[in-house]
Amino acid sequence: MAKCCMLYLVYLLIYDIHDVQAYSFEILSNLTTELFQIKSYDKTLRPRNDQSQNISLDVKFNFLSINKFDELEGKLVCTAFLGLAWTDDFLTWDYSTYPIGRFTLPQTLVWKPDFVLRNGFTEFKELGGSFYNVILTVDGDVAWNPYQVFETKCALDVTYFPFDSQTCDIVFTMWSHFTFQVSINPTVDNIIMGEYTSNALWTIESTSQNVDNTGSRSVITYSLNIKRKPSYYVSTIILPVVFLGILNILVFVLPADAGEKNVLLHYRRAWFYGISDIS
Numbered sequence: 001m002a003k004c005c006m007l008y009l010v011y012l013l014i015y016d017i018h019d020v021q022a023y024s025f026e027i028l029s030n031l032t033t034e035l036f037q038i039k040s041y042d043k044t045l046r047p048r049n050d051q052s053q054n055i056s057l058d059v060k061f062n063f064l065s066i067n068k069f070d071e072l073e074g075k076l077v078c079t080a081f082l083g084l085a086w087t088d089d090f091l092t093w094d095y096s097t098y099p100i101g102r103f104t105l106p107q108t109l110v111w112k113p114d115f116v117l118r119n120g121f122t123e124f125k126e127l128g129g130s131f132y133n134v135i136l137t138v139d140g141d142v143a144w145n146p147y148q149v150f151e152t153k154c155a156l157d158v159t160y161f162p163f164d165s166q167t168c169d170i171v172f173t174m175w176s177h178f179t180f181q182v183s184i185n186p187t188v189d190n191i192i193m194g195e196y197t198s199n200a201l202w203t204i205e206s207t208s209q210n211v212d213n214t215g216s217r218s219v220i221t222y223s224l225n226i227k228r229k230p231s232y233y234v235s236t237i238i239l240p241v242v243f244l245g246i247l248n249i250l251v252f253v254l255p256a257d258a259g260e261k262n263v264l265l266h267y268r269r270a271w272f273y274g275i276s277d278i279s
């Protein structure tokens, strides 16, 4: 008996009790009818009862991987997802009438902040996609986690190649809302790296974030300090060149009529062409 209760407790701890919801489809359907039809929700308007009040946009940046760093174009391609949350005054409901803690809706149905990548390579696009959902909570909290491949500009300094480090910024801003309308509010103090998968050519040495709510538009900058892993370049470029140099010198050490000299020249040639093949 005690064992059974323990198991039940563990079950409750693992599966957040708030997620165990017993409501009928009819209640949910009545709720969405009330929110979107009876109260005629307008997703084009900033969802504040008092329009003089700002919307505080909670932001978390989960970095997943560096896909590519194109040195010639100065383009960093990475995969990440954002954890965005805000309060919508018009998406609240009375829990006693509709006993629903939270539910999921397509992102296209609700108002979303125009939070965009400011130093991107491609034209502005809405984050997420039509099949992405937002999660609505009874008190009007909206959570949205757009997953994206971000292409950002990153100027490179290759003075110390291949022992160089680079700093790349990923900058997001509110595009058309002023800071007094929507302000960015980071809920953690750095980029979240918990699910980061390492890259073969680059190591992330450090990361930082900086939010600026003093300008007309709210801006958040995520900085990545990345260091090149030199071993690939050392083994494919530097070491072969050094060995070729040594072989060249050895050619002069051998007497002119030594048969080995030809062998050595042969090796050198073979090595040289081997390298040309690689590059």
Ligand SMILES: *[C@@H]1O[C@H](CO)[C@@H](O)[C@H](O)[C@H]1NC(C)=O
Residues within 6 Å of the ligand: 026, 027, 030
């Ligand atoms: C849903 O709305 C209909 C029409 O207003 C009503 O008859 C019905 O009782 C409601 N269902 C629930 C579970 O509240």
Ligand SMILES: *[C@@H]1O[C@H](CO)[C@@H](O)[C@H](O)[C@H]1NC(C)=O
Residues within 6 Å of the ligand: 053, 054, 055, 056, 179, 180, 183, 213
């Ligand atoms: C947003 O509103 C809160 C309180 O409603 C206020 O403390 C904060 O300073 C405002 N932020 C901006 C950027 O106006």
